[in-house]
Amino acid sequence: MVDEPRIPRPVLAELRAIAGPEHIRLADGERAVYARDATPLFHGMPDAVVAPADADQIARILRLATEHRIPVVPRGAGSNLCAATVPLAGGIVLSTARMNRVIEVAPDEMLARAQTGVTTQGLGDAAAEHGLFYPPDPGSRTVSTIGGNVATCAGGLRGLKYGVTRNYVLGLTVVLPTGEIIRTGGRLWKDVVGYDLTRLLTGSEGTLGVITEVTAALLPRPETSRTGLAYFDSLTDAGGAVADIIAAGVIPSTLEFLDRKCMDAVEQYAHLGLHSGAGALLLFGDDGDDAVVTRSFERIAAACKNRGAIEIQTAGDITNSEALLTARRCTLPALSRLGSLTILEDASVPRPHLAEMVARIDAIAAKHRVTIATFGHAGDGNLHPTCVLESASDTDGIARAERAFADVFRAAIELGGTITGEHGVGAAKLPYLEERLGTAQLGLLQRIKTAFDPAGILNPGKLGSALTGQDNDDRSGQR
């Protein structure tokens, strides 16, 4: 860790001149904290951390980096789960922490403009002040940044009814690796001039450009919002209920499930008094007009009852339902109470195959002798099977978990699903990219990457990079 700085001194001097000396971190300890994000097992020491103030500074930094072939890794809150912000090839971590202002909320146009470092919650709060609502709801919303949400096309608990981040991005300001600042889209719902770069950049994981400003579409805040829960013997039963609910014509705003292990972990943290004997929990929610919500709750409850729900609770007051949702968002970190290493996955399958996928995960866990706790967004077929291991030094366990997850991905693809529903590819899923996309499409991805980033400086070793052996060698078992 005490290696020679790999960025030439004159370049460091220029970085200081651009961002101001107090916004550059070079000391070993200062850099070490940026060597990882929320993804376990991935680790890479940056050579410098820079926190620029605006798009102009970022443009100057990127021009410098392109000129000197220095990797640049944009980073919001570092709460992503695909190692998208781990500087595997060293270089500069570009923190967006200082760009944290909501620029405007325009109620008459139902949109907001925010700098990239505003938290998802911060944007939601600003919208709420005008009676408006920003629907995407990733689990880490209290800390995750809107720029990071766009870069990973974050999903969350409201995906089924409201869609995900990409459905709310109207326009972006982006700095290209070569230093140009472009604005894609804008304030209009209808605008078909040129390729849809807004969509291309949404989910580009910081490999094509650095997002500096987001124009987000908003909706009117729903009049009522309610949450309820149903207990089942098994996740498979709960999966059956999900299919029936949607077949009955109800699109709930939230339809989440947790298996027994997840319920135990969440209960330890949140003390909600969850059922102690049930095998699975289905959390459902809807919002809108009071009468509509009441009617959809009746139909959801009937579907759950039909599928043999052990118990159905429809929590009335909002505090209660917020507590439930908060607890659900905390499932992943809460699972670490069961073992200090949790590796989670993000397979997504078409909804009719949900129950089948759950059954396959169980079989895979048994085959590879690993503990897998499963939770996820049942409504949109997005599952988070999570492998819980005793410690990061359990190399044998980690190897078994990796084999199990390779099987999970294959099962998902066989069922017409995908390897990541909402967490992203980053470095974590890169080895599976070709299997999912095919050679032709992967080649196109790489040509797009080169068109944006000819020097290959932006977030190397992630989505769009050439697959080289080096990507895996850089993975460190150190947590």
Added chain:
Amino acid sequence: MTGDQAAQNRPIFDTGLLSRCISCGFCLAACPTYALTGDEASSPRGRITLMRALDAGTLPPGDPTLAEQASFCLGCRACEPVCPAGVQYGELLEQWRGYQWTGRRRPPVVRLLIFAAERARAHQIAGRLRGAAHTAAAERPGPALMLGCFERSLFPQVSRSALALAPELAAPTRQGCCGALHAHNGEPERGRQLAEQLGAQLPAQIVSTAGGCAAYLSAVLGRDRVMELSEYLQARVTGQVRIGGRLARVTLQDSCHLRNGMGVWREPRALLAAVAEYVEVPGAGRCCGAAGTYSLVRPRDSRRVLDPKLDAIEAAGVDYVAAVNPGCLRQLRQGLRRRKSAVRAQHIADLLRMAADSRPPS
């Protein structure tokens, strides 16, 4: 390097505590120092990464970032209630400072304070001279009021008010320091020793007017041995706090350890709401920057933490802000005085006594 060897010979951290963190980052939003800087190093997750680097020997013990971050942390433990993984950050910080602040590496002002806190007899005499509460020993066998070390002479009326509100409490002068000061500033073993001594001096239930002391004592002696005053009083309050013919508008500044460590925050609010018009100020649960020795060790940062809080308190148009810990009381009073504010800071015991002494409105 000898420091490295020392690090290898003696484990600095309880490994089980350190491995709990999965770096999800849910703590970032709760951390006051991360809010100031936006820098991962001054977040709970970042500090745990630093602790791990120290533990693993990848950063040398003399690393300047380690020293800076161990000191920059307020130790408010706001990261604990929001941590789904259940990381015991407060415990880890004690262990970290126990290592980081040994010998000459301890800030001089901390050395001075610990030296002063050790002078138990002097505090006892000063407390008597300044008129802190006192009841003869062995007179009342039941629950006892903890008098604290600095609170006795700094705010002697607080213990008198507490005794007026709960006259059954014993308040023997012969009682020492709770050890929180030591534990939070690099001497966890000595802190524990003092807490146990105090537990022996006050063998029944201990009632404290200092949230920080209560939380530390309860961590050492057990939660059932210790109660903070508002928790102890429950609904036992009478009268009203009035100003200019109307009910006073009152808010509360939480004590961090009382809220984050002991889970006590509803109780003082309920008491204040019973005797005044209670106004919740946004951010009341966040640290005021007093943070034990912090306001003396890092006065500039302490004020940066305090200022937005004072803005919010003034904007809320309250008459009083109540504190449940002497350190917070001192910090709020000084801050409000500096800006010549009309808002007054009072200990909750004094406000409740004011209410009890007032004549009920006719």
